[in-house]
Each structure stands twice: as C-alpha cells, then as structure tokens.
C-alpha cells in the first residue's frame with residue numbers, strides 16, 4: 459500500500475538543503491512538515507557563489523526582498539562570464555545573459571549580422587549586446603523598459619555561507635524544524651527498501667515519509683545507503699579537483715565572473731561586496747594539489763585572505779536521482795564543474811520538479827520514472843554545453859587542450875556543432891537551460907565561424923541592412939551614459955534596505 463507523504467526530512471544544511479527546505483515549506487507547507495538535519499562537524503562545501511538569472515524566479519517565488527537579499531549575502535550583480543584564454547592564449551570573449559541585437563521573425567539576428575559583416579560592417583555580435591556593454595563599462599541598473607531590445611538580464615554572485623544562513627533564517631521563520639546532529643546510520647524497511655528513519659550520533663532517530671538527500675558529494679542516502687550508481691563523465695570533462703581561496707576585494711566591483719583558462723584547467727574570479735572568491739579547477743592527471751595551489755596563489759591580483767582549500771569531485775550524475783523514497787538534490791545528485799554556474803540552478807530546478815511531481819498520495823513508479831527522465835535530460839544538455847567550451851579550442855600549448863580537441867564528443871553535441879558550422883543554424887532543444895543566444899556566443903567565442911547564413915537575410919537591400927545595424931547599435935549604446943556604476947547600484951540598494 460502506498461504511504462501518504464506527511465513529513466519530509468532533508469539531510470544536509472548546505473545550499474541544497476536550505477533551498478529545498480525553504481521552497482517546500484513555502485509552497486506545500488500546508489500539507490507536509492519539514493525537518494532538516496545537518497552536522498556542523500561536517501560543514502558544507504563552502505563554495506558555489508555564481509548564479510544564473512533563473513535564481514530571480516526562485517527568490518520571487520519565495521517572496522524574498524531583493525535589497526535584503528543583496529545586503530545579507532554581500533551579493534553583486536552578474537551580467538556575464540568573461541572567458542579568457544579559452545580559444546587561444548591571449549583571446550577572450552563574453553558569454554552574457556543578454557541576447558545580441560533584436561529578435562527577427564523566422565530567422566536569428568546573427569544571420570543578418572553575418573551578411574552585414576560581409577558587406578563591411580566592422581562590429582561584432584557583442585557590440586549589439588547591452589549586457590556586454592554594461593559589463594565592460596562596469597555599469598548596472600534595473601531597466602524597466604517594455605522594449606525587449608533594452609532588457610538587461612542579470613544574476614548574482616553571493617557569499618555561499620551567508621546565502622545558506624539567509625535561507626536558514628527564512629526557512630525557520632516559515633516553520634522548518636532544524637536538528638543539529640550527525641547521521642550515523644539509517645533504518646530501512648526490510649520489505650520495500652524505503653528509508654524509515656535516520657539515526658543520529660546521540661542515539662535519537664528522525665522518522666519521515668520522504669527523504670531529500672542534500673548531504674553533498676558522498677550522497678549518504680542515495681549512494682551509501684541505496685547504492686544507485688553513477689554515470690561517470692570524466693572522459694569528457696576530465697577536471698576532477700579544485701582549489702579555492704578568498705582574496706581582498708577590488709576597489710571597483712566588476713559585474714561579471716572571470717574564467718581564465720590555464721594549461722590544464724581554469725581559474726575563476728567572483729567579485730563580492732566584501733571579497734573576491736577565487737578558485738582553480740584542474741585535472742589531477744596534470745597538476746598535483748600543491749602545484750594547483752601555487753598556480754592559484756600566483757595568479758591572484760589581490761591578497762589571499764585564507765589558506766587555499768582543495769576539493770575533489772567526479773563529473774557525472776547519479777543514475778537515479780529519485781530512488782525509493784529518497785530524492786537526491788545538490789551535490790549528492792551529481793556534479794558538473796562550475797564553468798557555467800549551473801549547480802545552484804540544478805538545485806533550483808530539482809526542487810521545482812519535485813514539487814511538480816510531489817507524491818502527496820504516496821510514491822508511484824510512473825512519477826519516479828518521469829522525474830528521473832527529466833533530470834537526466836537536463837544534466838545531459840548542460841554537460842554538452844560545458845564540453846563545447848573545452849572541445850572547440852585552438853590552443854597548442856598543452857596536451858590537455860590538444861586531447862580535448864581530439865576527443866570523441868557526444869553525438870548530440872557533434873550534431874549541433876556541425877549544423878552551426880555549416881549553416882549558422884542553431885536551435886534550442888526542448889527545455890534546454892541554455893538558449894540559442896548562449897550557444898551562439900560560446901560557439902563563436904571558441905572559434906566556430908559558420909560558413910553560411912540564412913537566405914532570409916538577403917531580403918533586405920544592402921542599405922536597409924546596414925542602416926538597421928546602425929540604428930540597433932545606437933539604441934543599445936544610448937542607455938550606457940545614464941546608467942550608474944555597478945558599485946553605485948549596490949550602495950543604493952543596500953542603503954534602501956537599511957532605511
């Protein structure tokens with residue numbers, strides 16, 4: 459007989475645990491109790507500070523006040539990621555959250571751009587992207603224009619520790635019960651295999667109907683207990699380690715993340731209000747941990763504020779992210795390196811998916827199968843997007859980059875690359891997190907130049923086309939002069955909340 463779900467137990471109080479607790483209590487707290495157990499002796503992974511724009515939907519659904527959020531988590535605005543040395547050493551490009559130009563009927567803007575460039579237009583894609591222009595100038599304001607050509611989509615950088623603390627306060631206010639304790643063993647139903655309760659070090663037990671495993675990389679419930687297995691993708695994404703260190707802030711806070719490629723990995727810099735977050739993601743086959751630490755410390759441009767911390771991971775995903783009465787969310791569900799800041803988003807979408815599939819009348823197989831199917835597709839689409847950054851490169855300085863270029867890639871990705879290279883055609887897969895504009899920027903940025911453009915772009919005369927591009931450029935550049943500095947925006951919004 460199916461068991462009605464009346465109590466949800468969350469194991470883990472990192473970003474995944476507290477995001478899950480907050481949203482479940484907020485949206486379905488009227489039908490379920492929520493208890494979260496975490497152990498301060500284990501702590502959290504302590505990284506995860508760059509996000510993508512859908513986080514705003516998450517915050518809005520929770521009813522979080524943006525000014526309070528920015529102040530409490532020491533957040534800054536993120537308009538883009540700047541990829542440096544990825545295509546070749548010395549070259550860089552931006553992957554912005556905006557879409558260049560304007561949307562055109564039946565045919566993407568970049569086809570028209572290509573024709574205009576063949577006719578002498580010297581501007582590139584990013585010159586028509588307000589996100590790029592603002593990121594470079596260090597400007598930001600919330601633009602309320604109804605005209606989509608002037609939209610300025612953004613996300614945040616925030617302090618991971620402060621974010622978890624912020625959500626904990628928020629969740630406890632809503633009625634989430636928090637229990638401090640180390641889970642030492644787990645009771646399982648002998649017949650069904652379902653988890654019945656968690657046993658803490660002090661001998662107490664926590665019972666529940668549905669368990670959310672947010673216990674981090676080891677997956678205490680989903681893997682150590684239920685042994686669901688892991689799809690290992692490290693042959694495509696061989697970086698398996700990271701070293702992270704905070705450093706002093708810059709005088710001027712940039713509104714983008716930096717991703718700087720090195721001989722066998724890449725370095726991030728995330729600007730926060732009070733410090734920078736820095737890290738180096740690397741392949742342990744190419745660097746020892748000590749070499750990685752040294753590389754990171756030698757490539758900081760402000761003073762380190764702590765000892766570097768090493769983290770180990772395996773890229774891939776849990777084969778079943780929902781198994782029996784356990785749903786894995788966060789690092790326990792799989793890991794894709796933070797190149798496009800997708801982990802916190804994967805937490806968000808897993809929570810929303812779980813709520814959409816919520817088994818209030820009891821768990822049935824079809825719900826679990828559907829949930830697992832959707833999460834598999836989502837992970838695979840992001841995986842392909844990340845592989846694109848590595849595979850399409852022109853670096854000649856190391857075996858790592860040559861190997862990445864020569865490796866066999868998933869069929870789904872090679873098809874996409876071939877289609878774009880031959881014809882400039884680019885289509886969003888169903889529900890792919892990354893829109894055409896994202897794929898376009900990374901494909902061009904990494905060095906794929908399409909051989910053709912769509913003939914619809916020939917429907918305009920040369921004069922009409924160049925005139926249109928002139929006008930779009932002016933429209934995009936016009937707001938810049940009146941927009942405040944990013945730091946000014948942050949100061950204003952933080953003050954707003956204090957008053």
Ligand SMILES: Cc1cc2nc3c(=O)[nH]c(=O)nc-3n(C[C@H](O)[C@H](O)[C@H](O)COP(=O)(O)OP(=O)(O)OC[C@H]3O[C@@H](n4cnc5c(N)ncnc54)[C@H](O)[C@@H]3O)c2cc1C
Pocket residue numbers: 469470471472473474475495496497498499500501502503504505506507508509618639640641642672673674675678700701702737769771787788789790796799800801802803805
């Ligand atoms: C190097 C690196 C950089 C990253 N950068 C980004 C980024 O820029 N953007 C992004 O979106 N994501 C990023 N991520 C991912 C992001 O950090 C995680 O997705 C996020 O922090 C969620 O972690 P978590 O809550 O799943 O796990 P954790 O933070 O590890 O939390 C696990 C929790 O489980 C508890 N726990 C574990 N075992 C037990 C037990 N036996 N008993 C009781 N409690 C237990 C711990 O105490 C802790 O509270 C990065 C990850 C890494 C490794």
